[in-house]
Amino acid sequence: MKILFSPSETKSALTTHGLLKKESLVFPYLYEKRYQVLKQYQALLETYDTTLLQNLFGIKDTQKNLVQASKNIFDSFTCKAILRYSGIAYDHLSFATLDKNAQTYIENHVMIFSNLFGPLLAGDLIPEYKLKQGESLNGFKTEIFYKEYFSDAIDAWIGDETILDLRAGYYEKFYTLKQPFITMKFLKNDKVVSHFAKAYRGQVLREMAIHRPSNEKDLGKISFEGLRIREIKEQKLKREYIFDIID
Template structure:
């Protein structure tokens, strides 16, 4: 089966449509960081809260000041909203494609760590790169989840669509494939987010189960420029042709 590693997004939808259930790798492994986050959010300390959320005005923090353990819950793949998720257009996909994403996408959250697309999470705010109290999320989750992720990914093909920052959470120890996008010969950044969302959408629509099947997938406006093999990593370089 193909497993896709994906980034979270700073933006999130509010609301709820799910009941509590066990997260990937269990909630207990996350308890220390979740408790620390919750204590800061409920502390009333405006400076600490602004620092955690990455906001300059306390008024901007209000939508996220909730008890994490008594908040409305939503599947991660639906909770996040940002460029990649805008282009994924989850809501417009068929039930089969949505189920595929919930089961086969691993998202690396700045608060929850590695979670499946179907794992339900609260509406939270941790600015990328920020610590939660004295805890660095990347180090915290790399220590606690690397072995479990190694086991989970055994026997599966892996397509790593994460932004480079999230390599800090987990370094793959098996062969994997990444993508790079060029426009007019130059690497793109903003549009890379968009095309990661587009690629994930097309994979879900087609129900792609292996990297071999992925290589046969035709994606509009993308042409393979070259494929670079380096140790465990295979990088597919695409030209964006519009």
């Protein structure tokens, strides 16, 4: 089973491995394409243009922006992507508390879509960075670039496995699924939750790691804490599991 996931705006400062190199990332044969994006990003940081940096990072504080811009991604130590991201979903996943088998499942079966790095396996090694969701690199749209050059590689990685798409809507721009897939929606008092959906996605991912399903039948056997399935809707390629959040 393959799982598609979103990154987070917040990042940890953890460093456990060496500098970024093509072997650090999935699809190393496409590293030169990825390097084009990273090089553009780094060049923008080195302008130290305060307005540009404010747009890139989504931070108003000039001093914080200058500190962030001083971090060269090519000269920074790395850690696994699944540990680099530290937002709500990742808090609820709590990767570090999983056993080794569950961690290995996550590292090999979860693809995270980064604004800057594009498609990453959870176990890929990346440096700390900052790029506001949806922000272009001075007009260069990374989502269009990665969709054009990496879609075939992602297709091959997925193969004929069952797909669970837990991405937030924005990250669908990086890759369009072309085969049947499963998604999830979370309701509270009959209303769709948005911000707190991140927490439940993280919780679902944790249970996936613990139970390590290989197909939809296995997925259906998992009882997700605090969630009760209401219905399953089908629309073209999508099978949407709709859950009620229960107290």
